Amino acid sequence: MAISPTQRLIADSASVLQGAEAKVYKSSLGGVPVLIKHRFNKKYRHPILDGNLTKARVAGEARALIRCLRAGVSVPAIRMVDATEGVLGIEWIEGTSVRRLIPGAEPEDDEGHTSTEEEAMADYGVTIDEAMKLIGTELAKMHLADIIHGDLTTSNMMLRHPGRTGLPPRVYIIDFGLSYTSTLVEDKAVDLYVLERAFASTHPESESMFGSVLKSYEERMGKEWSAVKRRLEDVRMRGRKRSMVG
Amino acid sequence: MDSFTFDHLDAIAYYALYAPINNAASIRQRIVAAATADGPEGDREREEMNFAFIDASLITSLLHLQTGIHQAILTDSQGALRTKTVHSEILWSLNPTNNITEAIRRYGISDSTKSLLVVHIAPKSQSAEDLKAKLQRIVDGTLVPASTLAGITDWAKVKKYYKLNNDPALTATKTDEEEQHAVIDNIVTSSVAMKSVTG
């Protein structure tokens, strides 16, 4: 069987990361750089079931991105969708993950990353504290639009490089593969708690960093903040109890 | 004529921008007539009019146009066109709803169209020469560089069709027109890219 255009696109692309569910590539469409996320078939799942599941996941991620764009949340734009092939193409962000820009991060658990060069936050035109504030604002805009990310970590946030792009520094929230919409305060609080835990486990002595995220989140949330704050305290308490028992 | 080329596709997309055009009504009549004409005469006329005629005022950037074209060609290559031809599929991909008639009415040429984008999808081996000759016969208008598109966009209409007016992304940029246009272009282009999984 002849290979499809999308398969050819992937074949000519440079691999960025091999994940458990998807393979990520850098490619180009009509000369415009794009990031291609290919959700491949799972050998152990039923082929038809798997095809439908893959389609639904691609569609789900695309929908989350367009919702964010309309809500003014900083996320990559969508460049192509081929759900049949399990492919989502998004705007290529010239930059790097926030995780790598915070000094002293624990080594990456996802071995797949190909690049390891050290980069400094200063090269990105912001201090760590400023970056945290940018993150808090984006998360608040996202939650005000009832979008739950579902997997907030410092790997799922990128800083755009101002020098290389000639554009101001900007934080992008990425990887909406687990996202969903919800108006529940509980879901928003858990979203934040997941990020707090991620900070604690990957960035030693990060309390003040997460504190800065929350501070700008609070400012942006306005009157919605107090309910989330209260619930976040509950969620933390439950987390602590669980870790004492377990 | 300009073109979009994609390394992974065997097709090339030629396009040209005319502003203003003086014979929108007669072009539209020819398209309608060609669709139903019988016999070899009909075939010849369909071949002559084998373009996507797009109202340029609804296109927010060349990337917007390129994205619609790319999705239409992908769909065609999968044998999954929702409309009759890859050219009408481009119009379908540009319109936010699933209504084909509406897509053609809004994004196609109408009697009041003042600026026109014409697109022709061809095998990469085909040159633009005979297309240019055809367009000279069809369009009475001024051929302008594609870069002038930015000044042609009817932003109010785009906002209305995409129901963008109450979106936070727009209210946040209402004091900076240039920024708002970039935001609209980003949303519209992304919507076109994901059209196949909308709804």
Ligand SMILES: Nc1ncnc2c1ncn2[C@@H]1O[C@H](COP(=O)(O)OP(=O)(O)OP(=O)(O)O)[C@@H](O)[C@H]1O
């Ligand atoms: N738009 C983008 N532009 C440039 N690089 C990106 C972009 N999106 C993601 N990346 C890079 O690719 C990596 C993987 O992207 P993403 O997290 O979306 O894929 P994933 O397969 O869901 O990853 P994971 O397995 O970590 O969940 C990111 O950590 C980031 O370094």
